[in-house]
Amino acid sequence: MKLAELKEQFLHDLAEAKSAEAREELRTKYLGRKQGLITNFQKSVDMRAMSVEARKEFGKLFNQLKELAENAFAGKTAGEAAGDIRPEIDLTMPVSAMAPGSLHPVSLVQLELEQLFTDMGFMVDSGYEVETEFNNFDGPNIPKDHPAREAQDTFWLTNGLLLRTHTTANQVRVMRRFGAPLRAIFPGRCFRAENLDASHENTFYQLEGLMIDKNITIANLIAVMKTLLSGVFHKEVTVRLRPGFFPFTEPGFELDIECLICGGSGCPTCKRSGWVELLPCGLIHPNVLKNGLIDPNEYSGFAFGVGLTRLAMMKYGISDIRYLNGGDIRVLSQFPAML
Amino acid sequence: MKLSLEWMTSYLKDCTLPAPEALALKLTMATAEVEGVEHLERHHKNVVIGKVLSVTPHAESRPDHPLSIVEADIGGGRTIKTICGAPNVKSGLTTAIALTGAELSGGQKVVKEERHGLMCEAMLCSLKELGWGDFHYGVIELPADLKPGTPLSELVPDDDYLIEFDNKSLTHRADLWGHYGFARELAAILHGQLSPLDTYDLKQHDDLPALDITIDDDPEGGRGYSGVRLENLSTAPSPAIIQARLAAVGSRPINILVDLTNYLLWELAQPMHSFDGRKIDRVRVAPFGHEGTFMTLDDEERKMIKSDLMIFNGEEPVAIAGVMGGHDSQVFDDTTSLFLESANFYPARVRRTALRLALRTDSSLRFEKNQPICNMELALKRYVKLLMDGGQKVKVASKMTTIIPRPKEPAKITLEPGYIKNKVGMDISEETINSILKSLEFQVEVGEGGTTIVTAPQHRTDIAIAQDLVEEVARVYGYDNITPAMPKVEQTPLKHLIEHDRLQIVRRLMASAHNFNEVHAYSWFDDEWLKELKAAPKETLKIANPCAGHLARLRTSLIPGLLAFTNMNRHHTDTLRLFEAGKVYFPKGEKDWQEHDNLGAVFFRLTKNGSLSDLFAEAKGVLKSVMENGARGEEYELVPAEKSSEWPWIDPAICLAVKGKDGKLYGHIGHLAQSQLAPFGKGAEVVWFELSLAAMSGPIYPEVHFKAPANVPGSWLDFSVLFPAGKPYGEFSEIIKKFENPLTKGWQFVSSYTGKGLPEGMVSYSIRYWLGRADRTISGEEITGFHQALLKHLEEHKLTLR
Structure with a gap:
């Protein structure tokens, strides 16, 4: 049989085959691996008898016919048309791997911010969760009589130590350990003796950061905060600075961002003000630098803090803070395993 | 705290006021956070001053529900008759009368109508009905000298706005706890003028006898006391504007003697107390001295302790210093003389007493904020002036007597040239800086060598250092007017703390490579849960004031928390992998501690999903991965654990210790015994491991000693070896490890088999040997030789x- 005849015969049969069964039969007849007329046609041809030119020509025509036939059955599976089927494999079977793991939402936000800050040259030192009264209060210039020191706000340990009430507790430690100039962030767990409700936890996460160098200014602080927040929210954010008071800064500020939900026009999220209070910050109080054994006449710096727990809740729309330490797999498994 | 806009702006001159919302925003941006602005609408339409001519009890009047027929003069020769149910209505009373057409608070309209059988066209009004404030105890009582028929609008503005401040943003600013403090801020922000307070010059009476005032020496006690004795007074009503302003900020008007102390509190933030002049001879500021009770003017018995600071009249306590006056010495209706107190107390002392008594008054709240001493005398002088303005024929009966045990000079700060603009990072002119400081009442003088000497006004108790002045200038200059500028600093390689990097590597590894869910448990043990687990950790740090008694001990292991979460989650899943990477805490001596990060992991499943030994092997695999990726090249071995007296699951029968070659303990891996699984329900299996990340010391970035692969093919041989079923696999692998042959490139465990075709009591282990030589292909004879050597070793x- 010649190649041209085979083609003619195929086209004729194809035109006759109306049902799926008939077409399948036809596919096996022409393209079947063992018996297929097209598949095995080359075996019936003595290629050695052909000239190089003829062989090339034959190859071209043969491939065209094969392609034609394959395309004709393309309505079936490509694998079947190619004659390379593994019928025992059902491609629609579900994944066999176990349920994927997850990072805690606070870890996710923390990892993201750590990435952002290390990119800007801030080292990461999460500090200690148990602390001395000095590091938690005296170091950050909190007066002896400050209400924060009292039992209703602070978990005191029986040996006079305490559970840190803020990541600010790490400021003086880091200053003493690394000296100036310094750029560092301290993410980590903090504790306050609070009653639990939807927005209050006795265990929560903060991220504190500071930058100490020669001639650090308020203008510097605004610029760095703006850049960082653009990184956090993946877009340009409008910020405003207004007075805020913290014993460890002077001057101290509250930094607000223009509400990302309404764009500043006012909505329930921003309590109709158009602004969301995001992070307290300020120039580091000279007493704190002194406590950190850094000369405030030579160096100045700024510090800022952000509630990681609060940021995670904002970012993922978590309505109740108690979910975070609740260990419920139905909550946690909603979060990705990789950042 | 809510303050009245009308009140605070009443002290401003030469100043264009922006709309209330815009003004509030300016305060937020320059001074303190405004949380809201609320319109206070006073209902003055068709409300006039009236004088009650007669009061006749109505026939329906009952003691618990008084009802009177009132006739009143409303000026212009007109009188009205109406029904009134207020208990305080009396003949001669000057009050506010709403005539027909008036629309009172709450939508109440005054119309001509019959009430209790009388045709009425007017109504006597309470403060609440006038929209002045939430006070409805009777009709308003006004000074007798007001002319009947005067529209109320002429006495009190129809509109006001209440500005609510976030108290947190005021804690350091004693001066902002009164309206005058905010007026001073507004004058600076809006470039206006601040009117000085009108006062009466009490110094002209310095020839009168001084008062007997003593303050016990105590740096944390009384900081100052000013007093004056006033006579020829009466408890008449305060002027309308004073009542309206007090009512607006939530302070109930009572009579002028009491109201003015409250007025000064809300004006200057200086709390005062008016004692009935008949009850006080001499004053002493001293601690209560013992435990006992004291009746405050709200008729409550208060339990006092030794250290509570008090005001004594001789030996008798008459007031809780800075918190509240006593019952017996308060102003009564028949009071005609006052001993007027304007004092100052150590802030924390007042706070502690107020907190303990749960009696945080407007007074204690202000003293907590460190009020200035300078306001003591100012408040007395202002009080007397307002008293006179209120129509009282005051007789000053003593010298204004002031005791200040430790006088303090106002802060004097020397600014180096360019200091403020260098801290702000903006080129602000000297002139602008000085004018801002002066507008806030700072004194600015030229010092030596181009320096500037700045003296803080006495009312600014928060100013101490040069940085404080940076804030004063920058906030009034406007933070929005500062151009952001990136700092120019030297770039150096970033320092990494290896323990933190390790923690984050392990965290990602557990979640992404091993499908674990990360949890956060509390940092303390739950003793009730430990009891259920039969665990008894010994040495722990302890919280002195825990949330609950059983939540006091800080955790030394992450496993109990993970097991608690496992138990909680088992109701909605049959397989779990939980991990936590977090701190554990250990006491070290009396006053010290040690804390580090641990990794804890728990594998849970119901047995129908597989065998315990599979689960354990899986856990070993995860542990291996953590050690390889977290501890980077540190060699470890699993050896039987030593029995622990704290944790029932650390027992050589069910647990292995993860140990370094040098004997260093990384942690443990094990499973829970049948008896320990009781809390987890039927069919549960739990495998766990816990590793100390602090014990890992390998480098964070892996060190790899690359070996080029052989370019000649190798081959492998599988062997199935019979081994007594009762013995652990570990013994078998020890035997295999001992076999040495030059062809061996490595060996691995493939599978185990028990069942048909094996001799009784035997298990078959399949192992695979990888064979080869680096330099050449191995021959058939060599392989046969290897085979025989291994058989001999086994033999x-x-x-x-098999």
Whole structure:
């Protein structure tokens, strides 16, 4: 049989085959691996008898016919048309791997911010969760009589130590350990003796950061905060600075961002003000630098803090803070395993 | 705290006021956070001053529900008759009368109508009905000298706005706890003028006898006391504007003697107290001295302790210093003389007493904020002036007497040239800086060598250092007017703390490579849960004031928390992998501690999903991965654990210790015994491991010693070896490890088999040997030689192939 005849015969049969069964039969007849007329046609041809030119020509025509036939059955599976089927494999079977793991939402936000800050040259030192009264209060210039020191706000340990009430507790430690100039962030767990409700936890996460160098200014602080927040929210954010008071800064500020939900026009999220209070910050109080054994006449710096727990809740729309330490797999498994 | 806009702006001159919302925003941006602005609408339409001519009890009047027919003069020769149910209505009373057409608070309209059988066209009004404030105890009582028929609008503005401040943003600013403080801020922000307070010059009476005032020496006690004795007074009503302003900020008007102390509190933030002049001879500021009770003017018995600071009249306590006056010495209706107190107390002392008594008054709240001493005398002088303005024929009966045990000079700060603009990072002119400081009442003088000497006004108790002045200038200059500028600093390689990097690597590894869910448990043990687990950790740090008694001990292991979460989650899943990477805490001596990060992991499943040994092998695999990726190249081995007296699951029968070659303990891996699984329900299996990340010391970035792969093919041989079923696999692998042959490139465990076709009591272990030589292909004879050598080795250990 010649190649041209085979083609003619195929086209004729194809035109006759109306049902799926008939077409399948036809596919096996022409393209079947063992018996297929097209598949095995080359075996019936003595290629050695052909000239190089003829062989090339034959190859071209043969491939065209094969392609034609394959395309004709393309309505079936490509694998079947190619004659390379593994019928025992059902491609629609579900994944066999176990349920994927997850990072805690606070870890996710923390990892993201750590990435952002290390990119800007801030080292990461999460500090200690148990602390001395000095590091938690005296170091950050909190007066002896400050209400924060009292039992209703602070978990005191029986040996006079305490559970840190803020990541600010790490400021003086880091200053003493690394000296100036310094750029560092301290993410980590903090504790306050609070009653639990939807927005209050006795265990929560903060991220504190500071930058100490020669001639650090308020203008510097605004610029760095703006850049960082653009990184956090993946877009340009409008910020405003207004007075805020913290014993460890002077001057101290509250930094607000223009509400990302309404764009500043006012909505329930921003309590109709158009602004969301995001992070307290300020120039580091000279007493704190002194406590950190850094000369405030030579160096100045700024510090800022952000509630990681609060940021995670904002970012993922978590309505109740108690979910975070609740260990419920139905909550946690909603979060990705990789950042 | 809510303050009245009308009140605070009443002190401003030469100043264009922006709309209330815009003004509030300016305060937020320059001074303190405004949380809201609320319109206070006073209902003055068709409300006039009236004088009650007669009061006749109505026939329906009952003691618990008084009802009177009132006739009143409303000016212009007109009188009205109406029904009134207020208990305080009396003949001669000057009050506010709403006539027909008036629309009172709450939508109440005054119309001509019959009430209790009388045709009425007017109504006597309470403060609440006038929209002045939430006070409805009777009709308003006004000074007798007001002319009947005067529209109320002429006495009190129809509109006001209440500005609510976030108290947190005021804690350091004693001066902002009164309206005058905010007026001073507004004058600076809006470039206006601040009117000085009108006062009466009490110094002209310095020739009168001084008062007997003593303050016990105590740096944390009384900081100052000013007093004056006033006579020829009466408890008449305060002027309308004073009542309206007090009502607006939530302070109930009572009579002028009491109201003015409250007025000064809300004006200057200086709390005062008016004692009935008949009850006080001499004053002493001293601690209560013992435990006992004291009746405050709100008729409550208060339990006092030794250290509570008090005001004594001789030996008798008459007031809780800075918190509240006593019942017996308060102003009564028949009071005609006052001993007027304007004092100052150590802030924390007042706070502690107020907190303990749960009696945080407007007074204590202000003293907590460190009020200035300078306001003591100012408040007395202002009080007397307002008293006179209120129509009282005051007789000053003593010298204004002031005791200040430790006088303090106002802060004097020397600014180096350019200091403020260098801290702000903006080129602000000297002139602008000085004018801002002066507008806030700072004194600015030229010092030596181009320096500037700045003296803080006495009312600014928060100013101490040069940085404080940076804030004063920058906030009034406007933070929005500062151009952001990136700092120019030297770039150096970033320092990494290896322990933190390790923690984050392990965290990602557990979640992404091993499908674990990360949890956060509390940092303390739950003793009730430990009891259920039969665990008894010994040495822990302890919280002195825990949330609950059983939540006091800080955790030394992450496993109990993970097991608690496992138990909680088992109701909605049959398989779990939980991990936590977090701190554990240990006491070290009396006053010190040690804390580090641990990794804890728990594998849970119901047995129908597989065998315990599979689960354990899986856990070993995860542990291996953590050690390889977290501890980077540190060699470890799993050896039987030493029995622990704290944790029932650390027991050589069910647990292995993860140990370094040098004997260093990384942690443990094990499973829970049947008896320990009781809390987890039927069919549960739990495998766990816990590793100390602090014990890992390998480098964070892996060190790899690359070996080029052989370019000649190798081959492998599988062997199935019979081994007594009762013995652990570990013994078998020890035997295999001892076999040495030059062809061996490595070996691995493939599978185990028990069942048909094996001799009784035997298990078959399949292992695979990888064979080869680096330089050449190995021959058939060499492979046969290897085979025989291995058989011989097995034979020496009495083992045979299957």
